[in-house]
Amino acid sequence: MRSFLAVSIVLYAISLNTSMAAMEIFGWLVFLVSLFFARSPQPWEKGLLTGLTLLLIWVPLSLLMTPLEKPFWTQFGFMRWIFLLVGMRWALQEVWQATFEEWLTKLVGVVLIIVSAYAVIQSLTGWDFVRPGRNLVNLQSGGIYKAVGFFSMSLTFAYTFGIVFFAFSRPLWRFNKFWSRILLIFGPLALVASMSRGAWVAAAIGVMFFLWRVHPRRFLPAVLAGVCAIAGLIYFYEILAQKILGLVTLKLDHSSAVRLDLWRAYWQMFTDNPIWGVGLFEGDRLLPQYYQSLGITQPFVSHAHNNLLQWLGGAGFLGLCLYICISGLFLTWSWRLTKVSPWGWSLFLAQLFWHLGGLTEANFFDGEVNHCIVFVWSMVWVLYGQSMKLAASHPQPI
Secondary structure, X not given: OHHHXXXXXXXXXXXXXXXXXXXXXXXXXXHHHHHHHOOOOOHXXXXXXXXXXXXXXXXXXXXXXXXXXXXXXXXXXXXXXXXHHHHHHHHHHHHOOHHHHXXXXXXXXXXXXXXXXXXXXXXXXXXXXXXXXXXXXXEOOOOOEOOOOOOOOHHHHHHHHHHHHHHHHHHHHHHOHHHHHHXXXXXXXHHHHOOOHHHHXXXXXXXXXXXXXXXXXXXXXXXXXXXXXXXXXXXXXXXXXXXXXXXXXXXXXXXXXXXXXXXXXXXXHHHHOXXXXXXXOOHHHHHHHHHHHHOOOOOOOOOOOOHHHHHHHHHHHHHHHHHHHHHHHHHHHHHHHOOOOOOHHHHHHHXXXXXXXXXXXXXHHOHHHHHHHHHHHHHHHHHHHHHXXXXXXXXXXX
16 A cells, blocks of 8 residues: 555656646545545644634635625535645655655656756747647747646746756765766756746745855855856847846836736735635636726736735735744744755745746746645655654753
C-alpha cells in the first residue's frame, strides 16, 4: 500500500506541470488511500486545523447569506482543496524518507527541464503539441510567442511552473548537479517566455531576497547580471522591451488599467458587504453594475486578479483573515525550516513567488495553481512536523 501511495504521489507531482486531469485523478487517489493512514493531530498543528475548519464553515455560510446566481455547490466545491491538503499531508508523512525524497526530486526535476525547454521552443516557434490548431500560443510583436507550456493559459503556466521550479530547483542540486544546472538555465527563460510581468517581478524579488539572506556577496553581482540580461532582452525583443520598460517607468498599459478597474469594483463589493461578501465566485456577475455605479466604462469581467481582494469581496473580512492566517502559518513554518532543512528555502521561495504574483493575479483560485500550492503546503506541513520531532528527541542544553 505504501509503495502504491508513493508512486501515486510522484505521478501527482509530475502532473502539476503537465495535466490538470492527471492532477485531479492522482490527487484524489492519494486522498482516498491516505484515509488508511489518518492520524490524530499533534498539539503544534491544531491551530492550522482550526483555521482550516473555520474557513470550511465560513465559506458555505457566507454563500448561504448571499443571493446567488451561480450554483452553491459549484462555489463551495472549490473548498475541496482543504480535504486534499490534509490527505496529502497524511500521505507524505507516511512515505517521506530518503529514497522517496530522491526519486521525487529527480523525476520532478526532469519534468521541469522538459517543460521549460518546451516553453522556450514554444516562444520561438509558436508550436503547440498539446492543443494544435486552437491558436492558444499567440504571436507577440517582435516575432516571438507567449508560451503556455502544457496548459492553455500563459498565466497558469507561469505560476504552476514558477511554484514547482522554486520548490524543487534547490533540492535537485543535492541529487544531480548536472540536471540542476540545465534547469537553472532553462527555468528562468521559461518564466520570461510566459510574458507575465507579475511572475517576472515575483521571481526577481524571491531570488534577490534569497541571495541577500544566504549569499550576500553574490547579491550585487546578481543585480548587475540581471541588469545586463534585461538590457539584452530589451535590445533584441520589442515586446519584452515594451513590458520591461512599462514596469520600470510604472506606465499603465491596457492590462494594468483593466486590473485597476477590477480592484476598484471588488473593493466596493467588500465595502457594501463587509461581513459575508458577495459570494466567493459571484464577483464577475456583479461587475457590470459596480462599474456603472463607479462611473467605469469597462466591458471586461472576471475574478479580482488579486487573491486578497477575491477573498475580501467574495467571503468578507473574516474569510480574508482566515486565509491570511493559514497562508501566514505555512510561511512561518517554511521560514523556520530554512534553518534546519535543505527544503526550507525552496518551499519558502515557492510561496513567496506565489504570494507576490497573487497581488496582480487571483492565482490561488486557478485550479492548476491551487494544486501546486496544496502540494507545497503539504510538504511544508510534513517537513516541519519532522523537524519538531527531531527537536523533541534532541533537546538543546540549557
